[in-house]
Amino acid sequence: MKLDPAIRDQVLATVPSLRAFAISLSGNVDRADDLVQETLLRALAHIDSFQPGTNMPAWLFTILRNLFRSEYRKRRREVEDADGRYAETLKSHPEQTGRVEFNEFRAALAKLPSDQREALILVGASGFSYEDAAAICGCAVGTIKSRVNRARTRLADLLAIDNVDDFGPDRATRAVLAGGGRS
């Protein structure tokens, strides 16, 4: 098909973010790239159903998510073993933040239920509005909000970060206190 180059460019411009989302869903770079490819094949095959002027990223994300979900049901076990896999796949680029902190964060993220992780990423990293995220996930805006909230709370829990003002002792101290046992 001859496609309007402007539309094609919109598609291409979405790819990096689409990949990041796919990796966060599937927890595996290779599968993520397959997923992105499959998404693009579908999208381009049905490009007529995209209305120019509407939100291209949201459209592509929706397709990718649906693909992932239908595949995911078949392979649930593999993905739910997120603790290992998701953390592991992404371990390879540690420079930016402290290595330990970063890996810790990834491991914690991997422990979230997938619907919460997905919501948090769409809103907190991909930069979608709650409304767009709700459309992508096929649920109510309120549902997205509450998933994002729960995801944040749980992450804070897992990472043992809290309001320092409220809790006084720093993380190391609290770890000692928590693990210190009785004697």
Add this chain to the structure above:
Amino acid sequence: MNTGKTVNLQPPPANADKADELEAMGKAATQRKGEVRLGREVQARIGQQLRGMYDEVVNQGVPKHIDDLVRRLTDQDDGVA
């Protein structure tokens, strides 16, 4: 006075002090808000790490094979599907 779990199932006796009821309601409300009230600093840190992780991938740009694929599919004259 601590009804704890199920506030709704048992309406308080007629003369139970209003205070309890109000307290329960207030508590529910704070808890609901409490979900959000994580503290700005904590939220900021989570957001920062989340974006850091995500942007690592974003910054890799469009992998060549995907770029090729899209261009190939969109340049040809006959249908894609």
